[in-house]
Every structure is written in structure tokens, then in C-alpha cells.
Amino acid sequence: MMKASTVYDVAAHAGVSIATVSRVLRRPADVRASTRERVLASVQFLGYVPSASARGLAARRTGVLGLFFPGIDDEGDSAEVPFVQDMSVEIVVDIPDSGEVRPPNLYFDEVLRGSEREAWRHGFALMVGVGRGTNPAEMVNDIAGRVDGMAVLACSVPDDLLDHVSRRIPVVLIAGPRRGDDYDHVSVSNTEGMRALTEHLIETHRITEPVYLAGPVDSPDDAERYLGFVQALTAAGIDAAGLPVLRGEFSRIRARHLAGEMLAAGGLPRALVCGNDQMALGLLDVFGPAGIRVPEDVIVTGFDGIEAGRLSTPRLTTVHQPMADLGRAAMRAMLSRLQHPDQPPITSRLPVKVLLRESSEGTV
Amino acid sequence: MMKASTVYDVAAHAGVSIATVSRVLRRPADVRASTRERVLASVQFLGYVPSASARGLAARRTGVLGLFFPGIDDEGDSAEVPFVQDMSVEIVVDIPDSGEVRPPNLYFDEVLRGSEREAWRHGFALMVGVGRGTNPAEMVNDIAGRVDGMAVLACSVPDDLLDHVSRRIPVVLIAGPRRGDDYDHVSVSNTEGMRALTEHLIETHRITEPVYLAGPVDSPDDAERYLGFVQALTAAGIDAAGLPVLRGEFSRIRARHLAGEMLAAGGLPRALVCGNDQMALGLLDVFGPAGIRVPEDVIVTGFDGIEAGRLSTPRLTTVHQPMADLGRAAMRAMLSRLQHPDQPPITSRLPVKVLLRESSEGTV
DNA sequence: CAACAGAATGTAAGCGCATACAGTTGAGGG
DNA sequence: CCCTCAACTGTATGCGCTTACATTCTGTTG
Numbered sequence: 001m002m003k004a005s006t007v008y009d010v011a012a013h014a015g016v017s018i019a020t021v022s023r024v025l026r027r028p029a030d031v032r033a034s035t036r037e038r039v040l041a042s043v044q045f046l047g048y049v050p051s052a053s054a055r056g057l058a059a060r061r062t063g064v065l066g067l068f069f070p071g072i073d074d075e076g077d078s079a080e081v082p083f084v085q086d087m088s089v090e091i092v093v094d095i096p097d098s099g100e101v102r103p104p105n106l107y108f109d110e111v112l113r114g115s116e117r118e119a120w121r122h123g124f125a126l127m128v129g130v131g132r133g134t135n136p137a138e139m140v141n142d143i144a145g146r147v148d149g150m151a152v153l154a155c156s157v158p159d160d161l162l163d164h165v166s167r168r169i170p171v172v173l174i175a176g177p178r179r180g181d182d183y184d185h186v187s188v189s190n191t192e193g194m195r196a197l198t199e200h201l202i203e204t205h206r207i208t209e210p211v212y213l214a215g216p217v218d219s220p221d222d223a224e225r226y227l228g229f230v231q232a233l234t235a236a237g238i239d240a241a242g243l244p245v246l247r248g249e250f251s252r253i254r255a256r257h258l259a260g261e262m263l264a265a266g267g268l269p270r271a272l273v274c275g276n277d278q279m280a281l282g283l284l285d286v287f288g289p290a291g292i293r294v295p296e297d298v299i300v301t302g303f304d305g306i307e308a309g310r311l312s313t314p315r316l317t318t319v320h321q322p323m324a325d326l327g328r329a330a331m332r333a334m335l336s337r338l339q340h341p342d343q344p345p346i347t348s349r350l351p352v353k354v355l356l357r358e359s360s361e362g363t364v
Numbered sequence: 365m366m367k368a369s370t371v372y373d374v375a376a377h378a379g380v381s382i383a384t385v386s387r388v389l390r391r392p393a394d395v396r397a398s399t400r401e402r403v404l405a406s407v408q409f410l411g412y413v414p415s416a417s418a419r420g421l422a423a424r425r426t427g428v429l430g431l432f433f434p435g436i437d438d439e440g441d442s443a444e445v446p447f448v449q450d451m452s453v454e455i456v457v458d459i460p461d462s463g464e465v466r467p468p469n470l471y472f473d474e475v476l477r478g479s480e481r482e483a484w485r486h487g488f489a490l491m492v493g494v495g496r497g498t499n500p501a502e503m504v505n506d507i508a509g510r511v512d513g514m515a516v517l518a519c520s521v522p523d524d525l526l527d528h529v530s531r532r533i534p535v536v537l538i539a540g541p542r543r544g545d546d547y548d549h550v551s552v553s554n555t556e557g558m559r560a561l562t563e564h565l566i567e568t569h570r571i572t573e574p575v576y577l578a579g580p581v582d583s584p585d586d587a588e589r590y591l592g593f594v595q596a597l598t599a600a601g602i603d604a605a606g607l608p609v610l611r612g613e614f615s616r617i618r619a620r621h622l623a624g625e626m627l628a629a630g631g632l633p634r635a636l637v638c639g640n641d642q643m644a645l646g647l648l649d650v651f652g653p654a655g656i657r658v659p660e661d662v663i664v665t666g667f668d669g670i671e672a673g674r675l676s677t678p679r680l681t682t683v684h685q686p687m688a689d690l691g692r693a694a695m696r697a698m699l700s701r702l703q704h705p706d707q708p709p710i711t712s713r714l715p716v717k718v719l720l721r722e723s724s725e726g727t728v
Numbered sequence: 729c730a731a732c733a734g735a736a737t738g739t740a741a742g743c744g745c746a747t748a749c750a751g752t753t754g755a756g757g758g
Numbered sequence: 759c760c761c762t763c764a765a766c767t768g769t770a771t772g773c774g775c776t777t778a779c780a781t782t783c784t785g786t787t788g
Contacts, residue, residue, distance in 0.1 A: 004532045006774055017738045022776060032736060047531030052510035053426055054774035056417030057743045064491070064510070088715035089553060089560040089683075093725070096679060109473040116494055125506060127428070127491050130480055139484065146416035146428070146489060167411030168368040189453060196453040311675040315460060319453075351452035361457070370744055381768045386746060396766065418744030421773045731788085738781070743774105751768070758761080 005046040014042040064125045066143040066150030071131040114327030149334035170337040172330045176220040184346040186329040193319035193352035194228030202236045210271040215250040222275045248279040255282025277302035277309045299360045314358035321352045369410040378406035428489045430507040430514030431479050435495040478691030513698035534701040536694045540584040548710040550693040557683035557716035558592030566600045574635040579614040586639045612643040619646025641666035641673045663724045678722035685716045
């Protein structure tokens with residue numbers, strides 16, 4: 001690998017000045033064709049790759065956008081990867097129901113995918129960071145120093161840190177509630193989606209006393225969804241305050257427990273509206289084997305539109321949120337902000353889609 | 365956002381030299397506690413975030429590792445994301461079997477997750493790039509200029525480009541065959557895994573004429589797997605050359621067609637060994653509704669260990685490859701190379717796990 | 729053939745930081 | 759009270775590139 005070559009090396013080899021080398025790479029049209037080709041030949045010959053650090057410093061922009069997500073807390077396996085290991089195979093009999101395997105990460109995957117796509121589409125590279133238990137502050141600060149702007153999942157970064165980095169680069173918040181009024185913000189129509197779904201249950205299926213299976217109390221997304229649930233009920237003249245709310249914590253496991261308790265207690269509501277798909281799937285896990293028919297005995301709905309809900313039996317009625325688009329919209333907002341630093345804060349709410357499937361409709 | 369503050373601003377505000385500011389951030393122990401606190405207060409006050417470009421230039425290393433993947437070709441929707449859109453909800457009746465939704469990407473997601481984790485664990489940031497139809501060369505070159513080392517999925521980058529960038533930074537190849545002998549390389553035990561699975565079918569289920577459902581002809585992974593298949597047969601005294609091989613192209617759709625054709629032709633083999641899970645699932649898609657019992661009438665196995673294979677009916681026997689570990693191992697190899705530039709090329713083969721489930725065992 | 733407008737290229741000044749080295753300070757010993 | 763040495767801090771340089779500006783060509787026109 002030797003010492004990497006620089007503009008100086010290329011310039012010397014091609015018999016031009018470093019400015020010309022730079023121009024060949026940045027504004028080819030400004031250089032005579034013959035010169036350009038000579039320089040490019042030298043670039044090729046020397047294996048020259050421009051240093052983004054130097055470019056970033058000189059041009060005062062890095063050409064990189066950042067994306068930060070809070071970590072999955074339980075990702076604690078610091079286990080070492082086997083480093084060099086040959087031809088080993090293990091044969092295991094894999095029993096069903098091994099629990100929930102990496103559940104909510106799909107969300108991150110999708111947002112990341114959309115972000116990556118949109119960033120490169122606009123000529124920016126993407127840097128990603130997933131907060132681990134250890135010091136998200138350091139990571140965020142680190143990323144902030146490397147990028148022209150960064151998107152951050154709501155609630156993943158303390159306010160003061162956010163203020164700090166936002167003095168250097170624009171910050172876009174993804175999902176969750178607006179925080180302050182100074183940040184650009186992209187989110188999905190949680191409330192509207194849940195309201196539409198609930199209205200459907202009320203109007204089409206004559207549900208009058210649905211039970212809501214809620215996420216963590218501090219989840220702003222769940223709060224928005226619950227709001228939509230309440231709005232639909234209220235609009236139909238139903239007193240939402242009188243209906244029980246179960247606390248499922250967005251966990252499939254927890255939902256199974258709750259399902260078990262309900263069965264034990266004997267009383268099942270006509271419809272269970274869940275704050276996310278994982279919990280809805282947890283209910284299905286229990287109802288099926290217990291002989292409870294869905295949707296004949298109880299209607300179950302979710303929220304998110306994850307793949308597993310499309311593969312479950314019965315398939316899960318849910319509200320699909322466009323996760324990849326969330327990422328793309330976040331990048332777009334940042335780019336827009338970079339171009340027009342003084343425009344008013346952007347608020348982008350993406351549309352959701354209610355997917356009616358067998359867990360509420362019977363057959364579709 | 366004003367103009368971002370620099371070391372100079374902080375130094376002036378704290379009444380010290382820029383060297384001291386730098387030390388406070390990089391080697392706090394070298395600075396008297398009282399001075400340190402004063403500087404940190406100024407950092408806080410001014411909202412100072414160090415420029416990674418400047419640091420990278422001065423320190424001659426970026427502290428970033430890169431990961432490049434080939435694009436999903438069909439990802440051609442350049443559609444614009446709705447940018448600002450309020451409260452829109454669409455209600456759709458979602459019919460089953462909407463085809464295959466983003467199939468092979470799980471692989472990328474997992475590798476990325478592992479890479480991200482391992483990079484940060486060692487104090488490096490991660491930059492990701494997914495090649496689009498447009499000019500992967502530019503992307504790779506761009507990334508190469510921004511990082512201290514990069515990992516690349518096999519076959520995603522032309523040889524000459526790889527040579528070019530590897531003159532500047534270490535490059536690690538992920539999966540596929542070794543290319544040349546100069547690059548570090550991490551992969552999984554494709555051959556050994558498939559061999560172990562096939563041996564199991566032969567020994568436990570007395571399969572003597574399994575049919576292999578192959579991937580694309582130019583897939584090195586599939587070639588390795590097929591090799592394992594052949595090895596097991598040969599070891600058992602079976603002439604693999606005499607057995608038919610179907611070309612499923614790693615596609616679920618294509619596998620369905622093939623399944624249809626087999627049914628139409630009347631003859632179903634006792635066991636179908638597939639080069640990946642997607643194809644195996646494609647077979648199940650057809651066999652179930654057609655009244656073919658799996659595994660009683662025909663055994664079906666896959667390869668990869670994707671989530672969908674755990675949710676199918678029957679659940680799919682497969683060979684699980686540790687995708688996240690692949691990413692982690694790639695990062696590890698790079699870090700090792702950065703520390704010891706002159707060590708011999710690393711070759712790391714990760715272990716796989718044969719998962720016996722209902723599609724071959726009946727009940728487990 | 730001279731004069732001149734562009735086009736092409738060169739010159740030079742930073743961009744913000746790390747760090748070798750030089751200089752300063754303070755504590756302890758003589 | 760001075761000297762020594764270690765701990766601490768400041769000075770100065772350069773990392774590799776972009777870019778405003780100066781300079782040199784080139785081809786045209788009078």
C-alpha cells in the first residue's frame with residue numbers, strides 16, 4: 001500500500017500544477033481535453049484516490065450525511081466473533097417458537113435503506129451510528145464532526161446534546177413528537193392511521209368496545225396512535241375513557257402473557273387493537289393454539305406493517321408506515337436545509353396505509 | 365447555525381493555545397485538571413464540535429471504515445418521496461401473496477448491523493454505500509477516499525477498481541471466492557454446510573436421489589454449496605453427475621414455476637435441496653395448495669436461515685449462515701490489517717449451522 | 729502583424745487540527 | 759534562595775486539497 005499518492009504526485013507525473021489536477025477531478029470542463037487525459041492517465045498509473053479529509057477541509061463541507069439511531073438495549077453480546085475458523089458446521093434440531101428474534105430492527109433497516117438511497121442520489125455519502133449502551137453522546141458528537149447534517153431518531157439523543165451539535169450542523173428529527181420548534185422534523189401519520197383503522201372497525205364490524213393494547217408509556221408514537229384510537233371512538237359517540245387499556249410494552253412476549261391472562265380470566269373483547277405489530281403477533285401466538293378463532297371470536301389489529309404480519313396465520317390487519325420513505329424524507333429535509341439555511345422549520349408527515357387482512361376481515 | 369466555531373475560538377475563549385484545546389480533547393490526562401475544565405466549559409459555551417476533516421488530514425487517518433454492497437438492481441424507483449404531506453391515510457384491502465417483497469436484502473441488513481457494531485466497538489465510524497445501477501465505480505472511489513479501510517461484497521466491484529483503491533487503503537472481500545491472493549477475505553462455510561445437510565438427508569432419511577435447485581450460474585456461493593452437495597453424494601457412493609439440477613436463479617417466483625412444471629410432469633423427487641431459502645419457500649408456496657405433503661411426499665431444504673423460513677408452513681430446514689458475524693469479521697480483519705499492514709492475507713471462514721425443521725423432519 | 733479577449737493554467741493562501749519541539753512553570757532538593 | 763527535573767503549555771509546521779486571483783496561451787480581428 002506504500003504511501004498513498006497525492007495531488008502533488010499526480011501533478012508532477014503529469015507535468016501540471018496541482019490546481020489543474022484538482023480541476024480535472026472537480027470541473028473537468030474547465031480543462032483542455034488533452035491535458036485532462038494526461039492527468040487522468042497519471043491518476044490511474046499512480047493509483048490516486050483523493051483524500052476526503054483534505055477536500056472536506058478545503059471546501060468546508062464533507063459531502064456526508066449522518067443517521068443516528070438509539071441502540072437496541074439488549075444487544076449486549078460483546079462476544080468476540082470467531083476470527084479465523086475453518087470448516088465448522090453444527091447441526092441442531094431447531095424447535096419452533098424460539099421466541100422473538102430481533103424484532104423492532106426492521107424499522108431501522110428500512111429507514112437506513114431509504115436514507116442511504118436518498119443521500120447517494122444527491123451526491124452525499126451516508127454515515128450511520130447506532131447508539132450502544134455506552135455513551136451515545138460521544139457517538140453523536142463524533143458523527144456531527146464528520147457530516148454536513150444529521151438525522152436522529154426521536155428521543156434517542158438528550159436535548160442538550162442536540163442543541164450542542166445543532167449549532168454546527170442542521171439536525172433533522174425522525175418520528176416522535178416535535179421537539180422545540182427549531183428542528184426539522186419528519187414523521188408518519190400515526191394518529192390518522194389509527195383513527196382510520198378504528199373507524200373501519202366501528203363502522204364495518206360494529207365494534208363498540210375495542211380494547212387497546214398499548215406500548216411503553218413513554219413512547220410518543222404509541223401516544224399518537226392511541227390518540228387516533230380515542231378520536232375515532234369519540235367521533236362515534238363512544239366513551240373511550242371507559243374502555244380498558246392493556247400495557248403491552250411493544251413486546252411480543254409481553255403480549256403473550258396478556259393474552260394468557262385474558263383467556264384465564266375468561267373474558268375476551270370483541271376486538272383488540274394493538275399499538276404495534278409485534279404485540280398483535282404475540283396475541284395470535286396464543287389465540288391460535290388455544291382454539292380462539294381470529295377474527296370470528298376476536299379481531300386483532302396491529303400497527304407498522306412488518307413483514308412477519310404478512311406471513312402470520314391469519315395475516316395481520318395493520319397500518320403500514322413507509323419506513324424507507326421516512327429515511328428518504330429525512331435526508332431530503334436536510335439537503336433542503338443545507339441549501340436554504342434560513343427557511344422556516346420543515347415538518348413532514350408521511351402518509352400511512354391501512355392494510356385490511358384476515359385478522360379482521362375473515363377473508364379478503 | 366452561524367459559522368461553526370473552531371479550536372481557535374475555543375482557545376481564545378478559554379485563554380489557552382490551540383494545542384491545549386486539542387490536548388483536552390485527545391489526551392485529557394496531559395492537561396492540568398483546572399485548565400481542562402476551563403477549556404471544556406468553553407467548548408460547551410461555544411458549541412464546539414471538532415471537524416473530522418481537519419483531524420483526519422492532520423492525523424492522517426479518518427477513523428472511518430467503509431462497507432460497500434452491490435445494489436439490488438430492480439430498485440429502480442427514482443420516485444420522489446412525498447416531501448410535505450399532511451394527514452393522509454389510504455385504506456386498502458391487502459390480498460395475500462403479493463409476491464416477493466424485498467427478498468435478499470436481509471442479508472445486507474444483517475451484515476451491515478454486524479459491521480456497524482464492530483466498527484464502533486473499536487472506535488471507528490462506519491460509512492455505507494449500496495451500489496446503484498449508476499456508476500458503482502464512482503461510489504467506491506468516493507468511499508475509498510473517506511475511510512481507513514473498506515469491506516466489499518464479492519463480485520460487486522470490478523477487479524481493476526479494486527486494485528486501484530487497494531493501493532490507498534486495505535480492502536476486505538466479503539463472501540464469494542477468494543480473488544487473487546492479495547486481499548483479506550471473510551466468508552462462510554458454504555460447502556461444509558451443504559455437505560453436512562446432504563449427508564444428513566442421505567444417512568437419516570435414506571435419500572439417494574436428491575434434486576438440487578441451483579442459483580444463478582455465476583453465483584460463487586451457489587457453486588460452493590453445490591460442491592458440498594456433490595461431495596456428500598460422492599462420499600456415499602452416489603453418482604451426482606447423474607442427478608438432475610434445476611436452475612432456480614435464487615428466485616422465489618422462478619422456483620414456483622419450476623414446482624409447477626414438476627407437478628405437471630408428474631414426477632416429484634423424494635427430496636429437493638435448494639441453494640437458498642427463497643427458492644425453497646417458492647416450492648412450499650406451490651406444494652401446499654397442491655396437496656403435496658412436505659416432508660412426507662417430498663423433503664425440501666433451503667440455505668441461508670432467513671426469518672421467513674422460520675415462519676413458513678412447514679418451517680424450513682436450512683443451513684443458517686451468521687450474516688452479522690460476517691460483517692463483524694470483515695471489520696475485524698480490516699482493523700487487524702491496519703495495525704499490521706505487512707501480515708499475510710487473512711482468510712476467515714465462519715461456521716454455519718444446519719437447522720433441522722419440519723420441512724425435512726416431519727416433527728421436531 | 730499587433731492587439732486583445734477568452735481560455736487554460738499556474739500561484740499562493742488558507743481550511744482546522746495534531747504534534748514535534750521549545751519554552752514555561754512549579755515543586756522539591758541542596 | 760537557587761537549581762533540577764518533571765509537568766504543563768505554547769509555537770510553528772504541515773497534512774492534501776480548493777479556489778480566488780494572477781499569469782500565460784490561443785486564436786481572432788483590425
